[in-house]
Each structure stands twice: as structure tokens, then as C-alpha cells.
Amino acid sequence: MRKRIWNHIYQEIGLWSLAARPGILVLVLVILIRMVGGMQSLEWMFLDTMLRLRPAEKLDERVVIVGIDEKDIEWVKQYPVPDGKIAELLTKLETYKPLAIGLDIFKNVPVEPGGEQLAKVWRENTNIISIEKILPPAQIPPPRSLPPEQIGFVDLFNDADSKNRRYLLYTTNPNNDKEDKYSLALQLVTRYFKKKGMELETGKNDPNTIMIQGTELHRITPNFGGYVDINHGDGGLSILINYRNNYQPFHVLSLRDILNQKNQNVYAKLLGDRIVLVGNRNLSGGDIFYTSALPTLELKGQIYGVDYHAHVISQILSTVIDGRPMLHSWGDMGEYTWIVIWGFLPIIIGRLTQSVWKNLFSVGLAGVCLFSYGYVMLWLWGIWIPVAPSLIVLAVNGVGLSAFAFYQHDKFLRSQINERQNTIQHTFTVIHNGPLQTLAYGLKHMRAKDVPYEQLLGQFEKLDREIREIGEFLKLETLTPEESLRLGSGLIIELNRPLHDLLYEVYSSTLERNDFEYFKTLKVKIRNFDPIDDKYLSREQKRKICLFLEEALCNVGKHAQGVKCVQATGVYGASQYKLCVKDNGSGIQSKLENKGTKHSKLLARQLGGEFRRESLSPRGTVCELSWKPTKEF
Incomplete structure (x- = not known):
């Protein structure tokens, strides 16, 4: 076992x-x-798909967008919108007491009229953050009148598929490596948390990131998720954007809504104690970014820049305050x-x-x-x-x-098992047609006590030789690739010869055996085997057909008492080959089905033919195997 x-x-x-x-x-x-990096694009696609399939989230009321749209431009009748209108908008927003205002419009060059008026608004309201672009190749400076505390950069990274998934929170100033620069989103959330009594700290588990109220912001490392050796700015901190999945993630107002002074009570509730982002929400401004992570976009696959910053601000606030998971x-x-x-x-x-x-x-x-x-x-x-x-x-x-x-x-492996089983079956057949027949003859006469001791001794000595010869044959068969068959008489025949030649060999060799007493009473021996085209027969099938003939002849010598005539024929006619052995002996004495009969029936099924074994009248037995030699098995 x-x-x-x-x-x-x-x-x-x-x-x-x-x-x-x-x-x-x-x-x-x-x-x-x-x-x-050969799978980055595919992994980004799966990331966007899974983000897009998430359930809808509720609107984030802590972030409000004031977008300058096409109707605002028509209303103002000037583009870019002059600094005077921007100053008027910011002044009006300040009356609603927001925590911080982010102006996502470049103001490095004044747009008159109103340049001085806008500069005055900046000086009087330190919670207003303007923007700059610091990374090459196109750098855009901030307004000259603003201190660094009121400036945030808006440089963004595109992935290789032109989609925007990362946000740079801070980085080293490319013009002064001893100075750090902070993004628009980070400047705004810093002011929000300070007003709420929360300070930004260095991370504990990761000292290269930011921690707020015990929550660390997961930064993008060079091999973060599906990214491979990604660049995120020298000494900078980038995060992966977890977009808020909603058809309307934030309240969106227009410039004319604020300046027309309609719904003042509603706006006071909507804008008070909030982060307000002001920016272009029109195609003329060209402030467009790309994403596939949102299912419902006004512009398919595109998002306005001011909305992009709003998603990042909302993500950080939601992570720290609401426990919303940050992507890592x-x-x-x-x-x-x-x-x-x-x-x-x-x-x-x-x-x-x-x-x-x-x-x-x-x-x-x-x-x-x-x-x-x-x-x-x-x-x-x-x-x-x-x-x-x-x-x-x-x-x-x-x-x-x-x-x-x-x-x-x-x-x-199964073919090997089948081959082993065929070898075992063949070995049993060889033993059955050889040594077992000799043993049966000896045992029969021992019981009857009708032969001398010396004759019985000779039979058992013959049995000893046959068993040894079988062992030598099996050794030889495992060592050589030549397909062969060992008959019970000890004769070895090669199976690559024509079938009718093999049948003649089997017939002659079997009837010459002297260990079957009823062969000695034979007077007439008839044999005739028609030649056939045996290309559809495998050597294993030819082996079994030869063993069938040997078994049928051995049964005549073993059981056909009083036999005088035996006839073995192979006749081809009507597209069928009939291999038949007839004798005029005593006929079938038992109706029990022995192993030889079972094997013959199995062979007939494998050949797609028929097998019959029955008594003849008035005397004799017929054993016949028939099949169509033109059929491929």
C-alpha cells in the first residue's frame, strides 16, 4: 500500500x-x-473601469465650483474676462465667508480694465489662492503682488495614454532646490484644516508623505500599483486620484449667478465655510483634462481643470474627515x-x-x-x-x-496503461494456450490414473520448459521494438507479415503439438486462408486474430472427443472475411462462457464484426469470427 x-x-x-x-x-x-512596463496601459484601463463601475456617491458640499461658462462670456462681452469682473466676483464671494478661495485662472498678465482693483482684492483677502506653473517646458509665473503663501502650482502629469490619474501635491522648486512649492489643492486644504484646528504633519509609517489627524496620504512610489518606474517630480509627493463617482459631485455656480445677486440666502448657506474654486468651464479656455474613471461626464472622457482640482480637494477632505479610502x-x-x-x-x-x-x-x-x-x-x-x-x-x-x-x-500516460494492460492480456493468452493446456492435460490424466508415471513426469518437464521460454520471450519483447507473437507451441512469428501467412503458421504449429490427446485421432486436416488487404488492421489486432485461431484449434484438441476431421478456413466474400474452425467431435458439452469466448466476443466488437460458437448437427462444433476488412477502426 x-x-x-x-x-x-x-x-x-x-x-x-x-x-x-x-x-x-x-x-x-x-x-x-x-x-x-509592458502592461501599464492595460492595468490603467482596468483601474479606470473598476472606478467607473463603483456605486454613485453623494455630493460633497464642502467644495463648491464657480465656473465661467460660455453664457458668462456672452454676458460679460469680453474674453478673457477682465480683471475688474474677477475682482468683483471675488469680493462678492468673500461676503459669504468661505474658508478659502482658489482662483484657477492664470493672472501673470493683467487683463484690463481692473488690474489694480484685482491686486487690491488679493492684498485684502489672504484666503484667496492664485496659481502658477513651475515645471518645464512651459513655466507661467504667478501675479507679482502675491506672497508665496497665496500661490499654488497647477502642474499635472499625464500618463502614457494621455489620461490624468495622478496629482502632484508638492515638489521642489526647479529654480531653487532649497524651496518647496505647494499645489493649489494642498494650499486650499491646508487652510481648511487650519480653520478646523487640524495641522499637517510628517507621516509616521512613511516619513515622505503628509499625515493629517492621524491619516497618512498614500503617495505614489516609482512602482506604485500598475506603474513602473514612474516619475513624479524631484522630491515631490504625488497621489492617485480617487474621483468622486457622481453625476454632480459638487455644487456648480456661474459668474453671472453670483454677480446678479440672486438667491442671496441660498448662496450664503451654500458658500459659507466652504472651499470655493473659481475657474473656466468653457471650451474656449482650453483648460481640459482627460479621464475614463467617471461614468457620466458632460464632455465624454474630458474634465475641466477646475473640476479636476475639486476632485483632489474632495478626496483629501473625505479621507481625513469621512474615512473614505484613499487609493493605494x-x-x-x-x-x-x-x-x-x-x-x-x-x-x-x-x-x-x-x-x-x-x-x-x-x-x-x-x-x-x-x-x-x-x-x-x-x-x-x-x-x-x-x-x-x-x-x-x-x-x-x-x-x-x-x-x-x-x-x-x-x-x-493512459496509452501507457493500455499498452501495459494489453501486454498482461497477451501474456495470459500465451500462458493459457501453452503451459496451462499442458498443465490441464497432466492433471486430467493424474486424476484418471490412466498413464504411466514417466509420461506424466515428461508432461511436467515440458510445462517447466514452456514457462521458462515465456519468460525469455517477454524479456526479448521488452528489449526489441519488433512486434512479434509467441504461440503456445513456442514458435515466435513476426506480425508485420501478411495475415494469411500468419494464419498458416498458427494452424501448422498448433496441430503439431502432441500435448492434446484429441489431435492424435485426427484423420483429415483441411486448411485454406484467402489473402486479404490487411492495411486497416493494426499489429495488435493481427495478434489477437492469430490468438483466436490458436484458441479455437486448442479447444478441438482439448474437448472434441472422437474428432476425425478439422477444417480451418479464412474466406473473403461479400466484403467480409470469415475465419472459421469446424470439427466433427462431440460438440459443446457446457454452456458456461469461458475466458476464451469472452475474449473472442471482445475482439469481434473491436473489429466491428461478429463471433459465433455453436454445436453442429449431428456432430461437431463451429467457431467463427467475421469482420469487414475494408473498414478502418
């Missing part, structure tokens, strides 16, 4: 070592492609361990199912579970796991290489 278990274990190890190699090769290839990842070790697990899973599935349809169903179900798990992890905990490479290695290994390799190798 223990040996059988160990043999099974060794067989499984051998199977895995052969069949799992293609799957492991695919897994290594997928990992290498990911490590050099497992890190390299966790991600590649995950990919390896999903690379080996389809190999295991292929080994267990070993069926094309079962394998397809199992791999498809596993793929749905993988995507669902990645979606839930992103939605509930904000964890971006490597879904795309895991799905690829699952699909390739599950549907393709591993299942095919296991199927082919298992097919090979």
Missing part, C-alpha cells in the same frame, strides 16, 4: 514537471513584461506573489479537470472571481491590485497551455 502511494506521488511529480513547464514559462514571461497598493512583493498564485491556479485547475469544457468553465469562473475581488478591494478599501496581469496569466495558462499539456501528458 505504501509503495503504491509513493509510486502515485512520483508519477504526479513527473507529470507536473512536464506539463506545468509551459504554464510556468508563461507566468515568468508575464512577470517580466510587467516589470519593464500592496507593494511589489505582495503584487508579484498575487500574480504567481493566479499563474499556478489554472495549472492546478487543468490537472484536476482534464476536460476542455470543465476547464473553460472553471477558468471563466475564476476570472469572474478575480475581477470581482479586485473591484471590491478597490471600492471598499481603495487597494489597487494587479487584476490585468493575473487575468492574462489565468487565461493563457487555463484555456491554453497548461490544460493542453496536462491533457496530452495524461493521454500519453
Whole structure:
């Protein structure tokens, strides 16, 4: 029992070592492609898709957008909107007492009339933040009259697919490496939290990030999630944007709404104690960014710049105050361990199912579970796991290489088992037609006590020689590729010869055996075997046909008491070949079906033919095997 278990274990190890190699090769290839950045676009696409499929979130009332749209431009009758109107807008907004105002419009060059009026508004209201662009190649300076505390940069990074997923919170001043520069979003949330009594601190787990009220903002590292060796500014801090998933994530007002002084009570409630962003929400301004992470956009795949900053501000506020998850990842070790697990899973599935349809169903179900798990992890905990490479290695290994390799190798093992079973069956047949016949003859006369002792001794010495000859034959058969057949008489014939020649050999060799007493009473021996085209017969089938003839003749010598005539013929006619042995002996004495009869019926089914064995009138027995030699099996 223990040996059988160990043999099974060794067989499984051998199977895995052969069949799992293609799957492991695919897994290594997928990992290498990911490590050099070949899967970034696919992983970004899956990230956007899962973000887009999240349930709708409620509107964030802490952020309000005042957008200058096309109707505002028509109302003002000037573009860009002059500084005087911007100053008037900011002054009106200040009356509603917002915590901070972000002006997302470049004001490095005055737009008259009203330049001095706008400068005065800036000087009198320190909670207003203006913007600049600091990173090459196109740098845009801030208004000259503003101190650094009232300036935030709006430089953004595009991914290789032109989508905007990252936001730079702060970075080193490219013109002065001893000075840090802060983004518009970070300047505004800093003022918001200070008014609420919260200070920005250095992270504890990650000293390179910001911590607010014990919550650290997860920064983008060079190999963050699906990114590979990503650049996020020298000494800078970038975060992955977790867009607020809503058709209207923020309250949006227009310039003319504020300046027309309508609904004052409503605006006081809407704008008081809020972060207000003022910017262009028109196509003329060209302040457009791209994303696929939002399902309902006014401009398909596009988002206004002021909305972009609003999403980042809302994300930070929601993370610190509401506990909304911020997007982060497992890190390299966790991600590649995950990919390896999903690379080996389809190999295991292929080994267990070993069926094309079962394998397809199992791999498809596993793929749905993988995507669902990645979606839930992103939605509930904000964890971006490597879904795309895991799905690829699952699909390739599950549907393709591993299942095919296991199927082919298992097919090979099954063929080996069948070959072993055929060898065992053939060995039994050789023993049955040789030594067992000799043993039966000896036992019969021992019981009857009708032969001398010396004659019985000779029979058992013959039995000893036959058994030894069978052992030598089996050794020879395992060492040589030549297909051969050993008859009970000890004669070895080559199976690559024509079938009718083999039948003549079997007939002559069997009837010359002197260990069957009823062969001695034969007076007439008739044999005739028509030649046929045996190209559709395998050597194994030819072997079984020869053994059938030998078995039928041995039965005559063993059971046909009083036999005088035996006739063995192979006749081809009416597209059918009939191999028949007739005798005029005592006929069938027992209706029990022995092993020889069972084997003959099995052979007939394999050949697509028929077998019959019955008594003749008035005396004799017929044993016949028929099949169509033109049929391919």
C-alpha cells in the first residue's frame, strides 16, 4: 500500500514537471513584461473601469465650483474676462465667508480694465489662492503682488495614454532646490484644516508623505500599483486620484449667478465655510483634462481643470474627515506573489479537470472571481491590485497551455496503461494456450490414473520448459521494438507479415503439438486462408486474430472427443472475411462462457464484426469470427 502511494506521488511529480513547464514559462514571461512596463496601459484601463463601475456617491458640499461658462462670456462681452469682473466676483464671494478661495485662472498678465482693483482684492483677502506653473517646458509665473503663501502650482502629469490619474501635491522648486512649492489643492486644504484646528504633519509609517489627524496620504512610489518606474517630480509627493463617482459631485455656480445677486440666502448657506474654486468651464479656455474613471461626464472622457482640482480637494477632505479610502497598493512583493498564485491556479485547475469544457468553465469562473475581488478591494478599501496581469496569466495558462499539456501528458500516460494492460492480456493468452493446456492435460490424466508415471513426469518437464521460454520471450519483447507473437507451441512469428501467412503458421504449429490427446485421432486436416488487404488492421489486432485461431484449434484438441476431421478456413466474400474452425467431435458439452469466448466476443466488437460458437448437427462444433476488412477502426 505504501509503495503504491509513493509510486502515485512520483508519477504526479513527473507529470507536473512536464506539463506545468509551459504554464510556468508563461507566468515568468508575464512577470517580466510587467516589470519593464509592458502592461501599464492595460492595468490603467482596468483601474479606470473598476472606478467607473463603483456605486454613485453623494455630493460633497464642502467644495463648491464657480465656473465661467460660455453664457458668462456672452454676458460679460469680453474674453478673457477682465480683471475688474474677477475682482468683483471675488469680493462678492468673500461676503459669504468661505474658508478659502482658489482662483484657477492664470493672472501673470493683467487683463484690463481692473488690474489694480484685482491686486487690491488679493492684498485684502489672504484666503484667496492664485496659481502658477513651475515645471518645464512651459513655466507661467504667478501675479507679482502675491506672497508665496497665496500661490499654488497647477502642474499635472499625464500618463502614457494621455489620461490624468495622478496629482502632484508638492515638489521642489526647479529654480531653487532649497524651496518647496505647494499645489493649489494642498494650499486650499491646508487652510481648511487650519480653520478646523487640524495641522499637517510628517507621516509616521512613511516619513515622505503628509499625515493629517492621524491619516497618512498614500503617495505614489516609482512602482506604485500598475506603474513602473514612474516619475513624479524631484522630491515631490504625488497621489492617485480617487474621483468622486457622481453625476454632480459638487455644487456648480456661474459668474453671472453670483454677480446678479440672486438667491442671496441660498448662496450664503451654500458658500459659507466652504472651499470655493473659481475657474473656466468653457471650451474656449482650453483648460481640459482627460479621464475614463467617471461614468457620466458632460464632455465624454474630458474634465475641466477646475473640476479636476475639486476632485483632489474632495478626496483629501473625505479621507481625513469621512474615512473614505484613499487609493493605494500592496507593494511589489505582495503584487508579484498575487500574480504567481493566479499563474499556478489554472495549472492546478487543468490537472484536476482534464476536460476542455470543465476547464473553460472553471477558468471563466475564476476570472469572474478575480475581477470581482479586485473591484471590491478597490471600492471598499481603495487597494489597487494587479487584476490585468493575473487575468492574462489565468487565461493563457487555463484555456491554453497548461490544460493542453496536462491533457496530452495524461493521454500519453493512459496509452501507457493500455499498452501495459494489453501486454498482461497477451501474456495470459500465451500462458493459457501453452503451459496451462499442458498443465490441464497432466492433471486430467493424474486424476484418471490412466498413464504411466514417466509420461506424466515428461508432461511436467515440458510445462517447466514452456514457462521458462515465456519468460525469455517477454524479456526479448521488452528489449526489441519488433512486434512479434509467441504461440503456445513456442514458435515466435513476426506480425508485420501478411495475415494469411500468419494464419498458416498458427494452424501448422498448433496441430503439431502432441500435448492434446484429441489431435492424435485426427484423420483429415483441411486448411485454406484467402489473402486479404490487411492495411486497416493494426499489429495488435493481427495478434489477437492469430490468438483466436490458436484458441479455437486448442479447444478441438482439448474437448472434441472422437474428432476425425478439422477444417480451418479464412474466406473473403461479400466484403467480409470469415475465419472459421469446424470439427466433427462431440460438440459443446457446457454452456458456461469461458475466458476464451469472452475474449473472442471482445475482439469481434473491436473489429466491428461478429463471433459465433455453436454445436453442429449431428456432430461437431463451429467457431467463427467475421469482420469487414475494408473498414478502418
